[in-house]
Each structure stands twice: as C-alpha cells, then as structure tokens.
Amino acid sequence: MIRLQKIKIENFRGIRRIELDLKGENFAACGRNGTGKSGIVDAIEFALTGKISRLTGPGTGELSVKQHGPHVDFTAKPELAVVTLAVMTPSGSNATITRSVKAASSPTIEPNTPEIIAALDNARLHPEFVLSRRELIKYVLSEPSSRAAEVQALLRLDDIGKLRSGLQRIVNATAKDVTNSEDAVSASKQQLMNGLGIPELTAEHILDAANSARDVLGLGKLTALEANTALNDGMATSDASTVIAKVSKPQALSDILAVRTAIEKLSGQVSRDRCEACRKATEELTGDSDAFESVNREDFLRKAVENFDGEECPVCETEFDDEAFRSIIEAKLIRYAEMAKKRLELEGQIKPILGDIVNVGISLAAIISLASQLVPPLETPPLSEFKSALGERYLVLNRLLPLNDTLQMLPRAHTVPDLADAVDKIEAAVNALPEPSKQGAARDLLSVAQDRLTTYRNARANLVAKSVQAKRAATAYDVFGKSTEKALEGIYAKVQETFSSLYRDINKEDEGDFTAQLLPSLGKLGFGVDFYGRGQFPPGAYHSEGHQDGMGLCLYLALMSHLQGENFVLAVLDDVLMSVDAGHRREVCTVLKKTFPNTQFIFTTHDEIWLRHMKSEGLIKAKNAVHFRTWTVDHGPKEWGATDVWDEIDAYLLKDDVRGAAALLRHYLEHFSREACHRLRAKVEFRGDAQFMLGDLLPNAVSALGDVFKKSKAAANSWNQQEKVSVIASREAVFNDAKAKAKYDEWQLNSAVHFNEWDNLQKQDFAPVVTSFRTMLGYFSCTTCDEMYGVRPERGAKLESLRCTCGTDELNLQAK
Structure with a gap:
C-alpha cells in the first residue's frame, strides 16, 4: 500500500x-x-x-x-x-x-x-481501505451468513465461499444425475420385464424365459447370467435364412398390457394421494412469502451468476466488478440455504410421481412405434397427444420453479384422458396378425429381450458411474467444509483476540473485562460479545448504537491488521x-x-x-x-480559510451588499472564536447542546488572549527578562488598540447580521468594521506559520506557554 x-x-x-x-x-x-x-x-x-x-x-x-x-x-x-x-x-x-x-x-x-x-x-x-459507516455496521449487525461473506471478502477469503458454492452446485448436479439415471434404470427394467414376460427381474427369471425360447430354437441352454451373456447367443447362425417378422405378436400384446398397467398406476389412488401431498407442501411454500421469494430468488440468482459477463449485471445492466458481483450473489445464496433444503425435500416427494409419468411415457412410446409398424400403419393421435402432455408434466414438475407452475400442474399430474378406444384399436390389429410359429415367437422374444437387456445394462452402468461421481463430489464438499472451517477458526481466533483488545482499550473504564467470540460454521459467522459479565449476546441485543459502531471499527481494524500486517x-x-x-x-x-x-x-x-x-x-x-x-x-466546497473569507467579504462590499458581508463576517467570527476559545482555554459558559452564539465566544477569546499577555509579562518580570517584558508589552498594546478599534461588542455588527436596521448601514459604515476585525484576529496567529496560537498544556491547572506550530513565537507563562 x-x-x-x-x-x-x-x-x-x-x-x-x-x-x-x-x-x-x-x-x-x-x-x-x-x-x-x-x-x-x-x-x-x-x-x-x-x-x-x-x-x-x-x-x-x-x-x-x-x-x-x-x-x-x-x-x-x-x-x-x-x-x-x-x-x-x-x-x-x-x-x-x-x-x-x-x-x-x-x-x-x-x-x-x-x-x-x-x-x-x-x-x-483491497478496496476496503475506504470504509464508511454503512459498510462498518454490516460487520456487526449483519446476519451470520451475510457477515461471513463480508468478513471473508475483507480477508480476501471470499474465494472460499465461491468454491463452497461451486462444490455445492456440483453435489446438487451429480445428485440430480443419479436421480435421472435411476429413472432410466427403472424404465429399462420395466421394458425388459415386459419383453421377457416375467413378474420380477431376477437372474433366475431371465434365464428361465430365455432358455424356454432357446429350447424351441434348439439352442444351447444358458447356465448363468454374466455381464457379457447374450440371450440370443447362437441364434443368427442357427437359422440365418429365417426372416423375423416386423411385429412380434406376443411382444406387442405384452407392450399393450404394460401401457394399461402403467396408466392404471398413474391414475390410481396411491398416485392421487402423492399428488395431493405434494400440492399441500408446495402451497405451504408459496403461502410463506419469505420462503416463496427465497426459493424463486435462489434459482434466479444462480442463473444471474451463470450469465454474468464480468462487466455488467445480466438483469439491470449496471456496471459491476466481477469480484463484487459474485460476492453479493454468493452472500444472498448462503441466506437462502434453508429454503434450498425445503426445496430438496419437495423434490424428493415429487420423484415417485415423475417415475410414474416416465413409465407411462415409455410404454406409450412402445405401442405408438408398434402402431406405425403395422400393415397398414395405424394413426394414434390421442396417444401421441397424451405422450406430449406427459412430457410437459415431467418438465414442469422436474424443474419445480416457478412454484406456481408446479402448484397448478400437481392436481392434474395423475389424470389420464380416455385412451381405451385407441389402445383397443391397436390391440385388435395385433390380434388379427397370424399366430407366429413357436420358432418365430422364440426368435422375436430373444431378439427383443437382448436389445432391452443391453439397454438395461447400459443404464445400470451409467447409474454406477453417476453414483461414484456423486459420492466423490459429496466427499470433496465435506472435506473442503471441514478443512476450511478449521482454518477459519484459527484465523478468527486471532482476529477475535485483537478485536477484544482494541475494544477493551476504548472502553476500559466500564468494559475492561470485555470478551468476544467469532463463531464460524459452514457458510456462516456468528458474533457474540460480552455484556458486563452477563454472558455472550449478539452486538445488537443490548449494546447502544455508539458501542456497536465502536465494535464495528475495532473489528475492521482487527481484520485489516490480520490481512495486511505491516502493509496496513x-x-x-x-x-x-x-x-x-x-x-x-x-x-x-x-x-x-x-x-x-x-x-x-x-x-x-x-x-x-x-x-x-x-x-x-x-x-x-x-x-x-x-x-x-x-x-x-x-x-x-469552500474552506474556512481566512484569506478567502476576507476576499469574499470585500466582494460583497464591492456590490454594496452589506447584509451579505455582515452575515459572512459573523459566521466566520463564530468559527474563528470557537477555535480560539479551544486553543486558548478560554472560560466559556457551558451549554449542554454545544450551541454557542458569537456573544458567548468572541469576548472570552479576546479576554483569554489578553490574559495570556498579562501572564507572560508577569513571568518575564519574575525572571528579570526586561527585554522580553518590553516586547510583550508592545504586542499587548497593539492588540489592545486593535481590540478597541474592532468594537466587537457594539451594535453595528449585530444589527447587520440580524437584519435589524441593516439598511441604515452603508458600505462606508461597514468597511471599517471589517478592517478592524481582520486586524484584531491577525494577532491570534503566528506571522511565520499562520497557525493560531494555543496554550500548553491543553489541560491542567497551570499554563506553561503560548506557542504556535513552528515554535518561533513562544511566550513563557510560568513565573520563577
């Protein structure tokens, strides 16, 4: 720095x-x-x-x-x-x-x-070298999540929050991948069971169904179901000249049965109860305005981060520094963590409903494809339309947000239109097909079963891979959280001690035993302060606003000391x-x-x-x-510089504006007199509101400087310094002369300033007043450095000297 x-x-x-x-x-x-x-x-x-x-x-x-x-x-x-x-x-x-x-x-x-x-x-x-009160107090009165973000940003640890949020996003994404993979496994499993015509997917059932067909074709018996076992192994070489029918009648009838079963499940009472329970849970969230806002805002904020280009907010196009923008968003996301938990719970409740919708959709896709392969092909608009509707239901419920869309979708998520005629029409066409020979039926079963087994195996393999990724992500998130929390505890312990020490120094008269605690946890930073030995409380609980500001300053200084050390x-x-x-x-x-x-x-x-x-x-x-x-x-801005003030007063007088000149002169005299009284330790009648008028200040300032000249002469006489006595007496005389000419206690100045009879004063009447005051005030300052004189010490019963900054014009006030 x-x-x-x-x-x-x-x-x-x-x-x-x-x-x-x-x-x-x-x-x-x-x-x-x-x-x-x-x-x-x-x-x-x-x-x-x-x-x-x-x-x-x-x-x-x-x-x-x-x-x-x-x-x-x-x-x-x-x-x-x-x-x-x-x-x-x-x-x-x-x-x-x-x-x-x-x-x-x-x-x-x-x-x-x-x-x-x-x-x-x-x-x-480190832009935090600039600190305003609105920024100061946020370290003290913020919520734990916001305070964590602010303090970590100050300590240049905000990347921790970004990494934590990034890891959390990965955990959520991989968990969702697992869910989707589980849905794919479930769907392919059902299709495989339908293809083999078995009630349960076990190795024994699969082998029994496959070996029955293989026996018809004269193929060898499969004794075990390994990872690379092919149910149709040897089938191509055993009867290569046989043409497999385009539609397998047994398989088609099995698919039609699967559609009816899936539809019955989706529209059944269990599904209805699930949808109603989810509707109530969603309604509770939408009814809680804070929760509703949080759940929706979380999704909105995550999209804002994804679309931020590093220069402008993607929503309002306000210019933002990349670091500042992400820090603000991450702080807000931490606050929405509780709502995110409720969102995950709701997603878990909706998952079985999504599974039922997927099963119906897959079953419908199978018979729609079947209908297109019949000769002549059958048109199935009701089935296609319902399949599209199921896709929309899935998208809305899987996305969850906006919650209002989910709330509107849940009551009809289990509904099914009348599809009986369309399904019956396909079934009738399939029944009209000639019965396949045993060999044909066996070939069809093995061919379809092998395709579906391959799909099921791939889905299982993908689920295993996604599960491994999700587990690794969760482990990384857990390890990161524990290790950073431990490191932060060490940092905050040092900051906490420095903060407490600074605050004790400032408040040693009444809080000399003050202690504080910075309590970091995942994404949060608690802050407890001692209140007169009664326990640890949040700063805003019992301490006054002034004490809170003092805490904010001490915490800022402690953080900066830790962050920059000697570079602060x-x-x-x-x-x-x-x-x-x-x-x-x-x-x-x-x-x-x-x-x-x-x-x-x-x-x-x-x-x-x-x-x-x-x-x-x-x-x-x-x-x-x-x-x-x-x-x-x-x-x-205009400074209280004497030269500028006198120039401005002269400018007023040039325009014959006596009222303006008088007002400015009085204002400056109040400012000057206040400072002179302070430096000369003048005796001024105390006012609790500290609102002193010119009459309270100027006479006492003049009197104080006059007393200083008298005391310095007496001190010089006591030391037999006659030469100094003469010099001081000369200064005193010219000061008294200037004081007499100023006539600061007479009516002209007061009447001009208070607008009483100001129009009776002319430029030629007021100009001498200005000159006399300018001359008199000049004796309050050193001619070398232009600094106003002040007595030393600033406190105590005895006055030792009158001096300026440069020290070249000093008067001794201590007698021998």
Whole structure:
C-alpha cells in the first residue's frame, strides 16, 4: 500500500477544483453535511482503484462511475473529471497518479515503475481501505451468513465461499444425475420385464424365459447370467435364412398390457394421494412469502451468476466488478440455504410421481412405434397427444420453479384422458396378425429381450458411474467444509483476540473485562460479545448504537491488521467515528495513534468536537486538516480559510451588499472564536447542546488572549527578562488598540447580521468594521506559520506557554 502526499481534484463529483496537502500523514476533513467531504473520499478511492464504492453495489440502481463520477456540469466531458495523487511507495519513492473518468481503467503513472504498479494492484485488490459507516455496521449487525461473506471478502477469503458454492452446485448436479439415471434404470427394467414376460427381474427369471425360447430354437441352454451373456447367443447362425417378422405378436400384446398397467398406476389412488401431498407442501411454500421469494430468488440468482459477463449485471445492466458481483450473489445464496433444503425435500416427494409419468411415457412410446409398424400403419393421435402432455408434466414438475407452475400442474399430474378406444384399436390389429410359429415367437422374444437387456445394462452402468461421481463430489464438499472451517477458526481466533483488545482499550473504564467470540460454521459467522459479565449476546441485543459502531471499527481494524500486517498503512474512514460514544472519543484517538502508528488515516467528520479531539490527542497535526464551511454546485466546497473569507467579504462590499458581508463576517467570527476559545482555554459558559452564539465566544477569546499577555509579562518580570517584558508589552498594546478599534461588542455588527436596521448601514459604515476585525484576529496567529496560537498544556491547572506550530513565537507563562 502507499501513503498519500497531495491530492488535486478537478470537476469530480461535487468538487470543481481543490488541492490538499496531506503530507503523508493523518488528515481530517471537517464540515457540515453537504459541504463536500465525501467527494474527497471518492476521489482518493477513484485515483487508486478507478472505482467509487458509493456508486456500486446494492441500492445504487442505475448509478455508475462513467455517468455520475464527473461533476454535474461535466457529464459530457468525462475527460475533464480528473484526480491527481502524489504518493509515496513503501520504499520511499515518490510517484504521481493521474486518472480521469473517461479513462478510469488507464491511469497515467509517473514514474511507471514495477513498485508503484504493484502498490496500485494492492489497492485495487483491497478496496476496503475506504470504509464508511454503512459498510462498518454490516460487520456487526449483519446476519451470520451475510457477515461471513463480508468478513471473508475483507480477508480476501471470499474465494472460499465461491468454491463452497461451486462444490455445492456440483453435489446438487451429480445428485440430480443419479436421480435421472435411476429413472432410466427403472424404465429399462420395466421394458425388459415386459419383453421377457416375467413378474420380477431376477437372474433366475431371465434365464428361465430365455432358455424356454432357446429350447424351441434348439439352442444351447444358458447356465448363468454374466455381464457379457447374450440371450440370443447362437441364434443368427442357427437359422440365418429365417426372416423375423416386423411385429412380434406376443411382444406387442405384452407392450399393450404394460401401457394399461402403467396408466392404471398413474391414475390410481396411491398416485392421487402423492399428488395431493405434494400440492399441500408446495402451497405451504408459496403461502410463506419469505420462503416463496427465497426459493424463486435462489434459482434466479444462480442463473444471474451463470450469465454474468464480468462487466455488467445480466438483469439491470449496471456496471459491476466481477469480484463484487459474485460476492453479493454468493452472500444472498448462503441466506437462502434453508429454503434450498425445503426445496430438496419437495423434490424428493415429487420423484415417485415423475417415475410414474416416465413409465407411462415409455410404454406409450412402445405401442405408438408398434402402431406405425403395422400393415397398414395405424394413426394414434390421442396417444401421441397424451405422450406430449406427459412430457410437459415431467418438465414442469422436474424443474419445480416457478412454484406456481408446479402448484397448478400437481392436481392434474395423475389424470389420464380416455385412451381405451385407441389402445383397443391397436390391440385388435395385433390380434388379427397370424399366430407366429413357436420358432418365430422364440426368435422375436430373444431378439427383443437382448436389445432391452443391453439397454438395461447400459443404464445400470451409467447409474454406477453417476453414483461414484456423486459420492466423490459429496466427499470433496465435506472435506473442503471441514478443512476450511478449521482454518477459519484459527484465523478468527486471532482476529477475535485483537478485536477484544482494541475494544477493551476504548472502553476500559466500564468494559475492561470485555470478551468476544467469532463463531464460524459452514457458510456462516456468528458474533457474540460480552455484556458486563452477563454472558455472550449478539452486538445488537443490548449494546447502544455508539458501542456497536465502536465494535464495528475495532473489528475492521482487527481484520485489516490480520490481512495486511505491516502493509496496513492507509485507511480512509468516512464519517465512521460519528456515532462512537462521546465519552470514548479520546480513547479512540489514542488507540488509533498508539496501536497503528504506521497507518495514515484519512478522516471525514461533520462534528467539530471530533476534529478537536483528534488534534488535541495528536492524532492529526493542527495544520493537517481542512474545514469546509459551505458548498455550491458552481464552486464546490469552500474552506474556512481566512484569506478567502476576507476576499469574499470585500466582494460583497464591492456590490454594496452589506447584509451579505455582515452575515459572512459573523459566521466566520463564530468559527474563528470557537477555535480560539479551544486553543486558548478560554472560560466559556457551558451549554449542554454545544450551541454557542458569537456573544458567548468572541469576548472570552479576546479576554483569554489578553490574559495570556498579562501572564507572560508577569513571568518575564519574575525572571528579570526586561527585554522580553518590553516586547510583550508592545504586542499587548497593539492588540489592545486593535481590540478597541474592532468594537466587537457594539451594535453595528449585530444589527447587520440580524437584519435589524441593516439598511441604515452603508458600505462606508461597514468597511471599517471589517478592517478592524481582520486586524484584531491577525494577532491570534503566528506571522511565520499562520497557525493560531494555543496554550500548553491543553489541560491542567497551570499554563506553561503560548506557542504556535513552528515554535518561533513562544511566550513563557510560568513565573520563577
């Protein structure tokens, strides 16, 4: 992974143009909702991966990077939507990555070295370096199956889910092959029995029937039925000149009897009861909306995976990364596992019905063929039509889905039209045939029986082969499941311990003995957390939302630590810290700083208190933050930069817009005063809602800086540093002069901002107010580094010094 030095964003998302210096260190973007913070997150992700996770995945509909990555005014010019990153590689080399929306998959890299290419590949493979709250909480509150998919995707273990699903599909397919092979064996068995005229398929019955015919033909007796035994062995050489009749009368009568028997079985009470039981079971599934949806969706999702081309969803044509698409589908399929089990049970109930349908169909095919061989041939439309109807029944019931089709088919699956006349007509034609000689009948029997025996043997051999395949598939699935589960248990044990340790550090005051359990099982990941020693519960059971967010952050950090180890050097947390309990903010900052000293964190937050915590705890440096005050579609986000503010106020005054100038000045003074009070430790009356007005802040900030000058003079006098006393006195005098000129507590500013008598103020009246405030506020910052002064330490009874970031302008506050 790489560290970010600088970023330039142009015409991208809600940003027209902005440049930020991240310095390869922790960085924060703060601002109210809607001021453009997340645009920075999107830009970082896009520059490194070419993708924007906010525009992909569930719930994003027709959104895409291509269409919605550019600024709204540049959708027709995606080549002008550009993000440029200056980065540092792990070895310390510098590089620049420039990526436009038009050529999102082809960034310009300078220098284009193998190291930077490898670093980008790593970022592409680990897009989880960007984390938003909607992604954070899914690790905590997801269902076990969904959590397993999400966590395994984060750990780059999602291939396990894919392999498991692939193996499961193979198991299901081979099991279905076995079922079909069993049906073929059953059908060929019945045909063989019909051909030999025997009640049961045993070697003894087969040999008895065959030897009776062979005896008539003067052929030798068969003593055993081996795998290669031919029932008609020797028949061709014994009477080669004899022409076998086209229709064997005995066999034809046997086939006709078989049709009647099969039809009677299909339409009988047993079959009717089976169909009714299956109908009720199917109706229960269709009546349960969740189950009905799951069974249908499972089939739909499997087809979606089969038809996915690696670029677009085959259903909605939304652009999808192959890995992301399959991860989403596999997670859903895991959730439907219980419904899949019910589906298999229903398929098992329907199987005997399918067997009866197949038997009737095979028997009908035999006599339809028979009718066509008679002289003259007989037309059998009712039989052919019913055979086609049976084929439709088989397809619907075997397919099962949609369930409504199966539900409609089951009540008529056992019904049989009146076929008596058609069958009787064929039987009459067969009876009219001359009786064959004993030799002819024997030849016919052996010839037909041998053909059907061969078919039966082939069906049995195919069943054995399919059974072996199914057994191997089931064994492979079982071994894979056990071995991966054991491996995952080891991984999750390490992650679990790291997670618990991080959470204890953040909540040490009230949950110092906290423990957690990650419980992997086939396709699932349970998550139990301790609740004050009362036992292990799901995170959402008793813990507050703030604690849940804290858990999500800790679990994410634990997973990333396991996954990347020393390579965990970049994490972009988009409003992730917002819901962490206020009482634990400082602890979160401490944990991130001390536990992950080599990770560059990029934060966004709309809470200024969070920003101050990060600064005061040293998680980010004072200058390594950007504070947005507003956003417009034409200009994008605007920072709280003093230079920009004064320029904007001057622009208002040039247009004689005193009201606009006054409103902006007051807004900026509130922002400035809030920060000044914090840095100078000014005494401000506490408000539980933290909603401070300008009158609550600015006078106290001014007073605090004045007190600092007095204390520093007293300290310098105690050390007999008269030269410093003079310098401080001079600074104090000019500050007091600026303060007097500002007249910050007088009526003009307040009336202008609150629109009371604002029209009585003219440009020439308000311009001096602006100048005086600008001058006064300048004394709060260092002239070398432009950083606002702050007292040290930030807590405690005694103040030690006033200093800025560069340290060149420091005042001692400790007396001798």
